Amino acid sequence: AQKITQTQPGMFVQEKEAVTLDCTYDTSDQSYGLFWYKQPSSGEMIFLIYQGSYDEQNATEGRYSLNFQKARKSANLVISASQLGDSAMYFCAMPALIFGKGTTLSVSS
């Protein structure tokens, strides 16, 4: 069975700082992928970034990058230069979209 663990219930950063949101996973599959989603207070789930287990380079999408360490079974999301609009809940997930409990990120000015 697959499992996602997010141990940080809340993170607080100031604008323009970088922040790392932790995610560890457990799976017996040889080939798998990790997703990160953002959920603002309005409730919609927004796809941010995806990393496949056989991808050699860490995924990057704009200010989002994924620090993927396969041996440690971790897939941490790094947000560079935080913005006020980044305040939201962030979820790590695996196909078939098994979600972690989420981390609430609060960005202050």
Added chain:
Amino acid sequence: EAGVAQSPRYKIIEKRQSVAFWCNPISGHATLYWYQQILGQGPKLLIQFQNNGVVDDSQLPKDRFSAERLKGVDSTLKIQPAKLEDSAVYLCASSLQEGWTEAFFGQGTRLTVV
């Protein structure tokens, strides 16, 4: 491209009543998911369809919840009878195929059972 459509957005019912939610996925998306998200928690997968067949319904409380996806397009999720603990946001998502592709989510239906 139209997104995943869900209705209603909000619903308040009394316990023991029944309720139904509707989802229309993105055109061409074979895989459809229903999730239950209790406030402050991550979404919990209730059921996954591949076209009109069920792939996974292991976490669906089948004594009160049912879901169908006739013709492999839109889907309905029903709760009968509702309990107080069913109060949650019900999210529908769809993806082109199972597993590896990005899933797109609807706005969700916020259910309050009183």
